[in-house]
Amino acid sequence: MSLKLVFVAACALVDPDGRVLLAQRPEGKPMAGLWEFPGGKVEPGERPEETLIRELREELGIRVEEPCLAPLTFASHRYETFQLFMPLWVCRRWEGTVQSLEGQQLAWVKPGRLRDYPMPAADEPLIPFLTELLGEARD
Numbered sequence: 784m785s786l787k788l789v790f791v792a793a794c795a796l797v798d799p800d801g802r803v804l805l806a807q808r809p810e811g812k813p814m815a816g817l818w819e820f821p822g823g824k825v826e827p828g829e830r831p832e833e834t835l836i837r838e839l840r841e842e843l844g845i846r847v848e849e850p851c852l853a854p855l856t857f858a859s860h861r862y863e864t865f866q867l868f869m870p871l872w873v874c875r876r877w878e879g880t881v882q883s884l885e886g887q888q889l890a891w892v893k894p895g896r897l898r899d900y901p902m903p904a905a906d907e908p909l910i911p912f913l914t915e916l917l918g919e920a921r922d
């Protein structure tokens with residue numbers, strides 16, 4: 784049986800203190816309440832980097848230039864109803880202040896604390912890549 788392939792671009796924003804931004808999925812959506820990396824589905828005709836820049840503007844009100852997106856790793860995960868393929872970029876430089884423009888809760892999280900935030904199953908294997916890059920700081 785072939786599952787629908789869903790292509791999502793996601794980003795770990797890292798602040799000057801080495802904290803990573805997580806956003807909580809709002810009530811009413813699948814996987815509500817779980818914490819995830821900002822991003823979204825790649826629309827037809829879009830390059831994934833364009834998707835990410837658009838989503839970061841729409842969700843968080845920040846402007847990101849493409850050269851500031853560094854590829855880190857990817858998730859490939861079989862959910863019950865779709866196969867997720869999700870490259871993860873890291874971004875440390877943006878213009879503007881991060882705001883919650885879609886009502887989502889936001890949290891800046893030290894890498895060693897990422898496991899305290901329940902995440903979608905696809906995201907768990909991504910955490911060691913972030914702690915490898917940023918260290919295991921917890922506070």
Ligand SMILES: Nc1nc2c([nH]c(=O)n2[C@@H]2O[C@H](COP(=O)(O)OP(=O)(O)OP(=O)(O)O)[C@@H](O)[C@H]2O)c(=O)[nH]1
Nearest residue numbers: 791793812813814819820821822823824867903905906
């Ligand atoms: N942005 C993001 N999506 C993730 C992550 N992990 C993960 O499994 N996903 C899944 O990838 C899909 C992201 O699509 P989305 O955010 O554009 O979609 P959505 O469910 O809000 O739907 P909609 O935009 O059609 O309303 C969702 O199924 C989401 O659960 C993650 O870390 N970040």
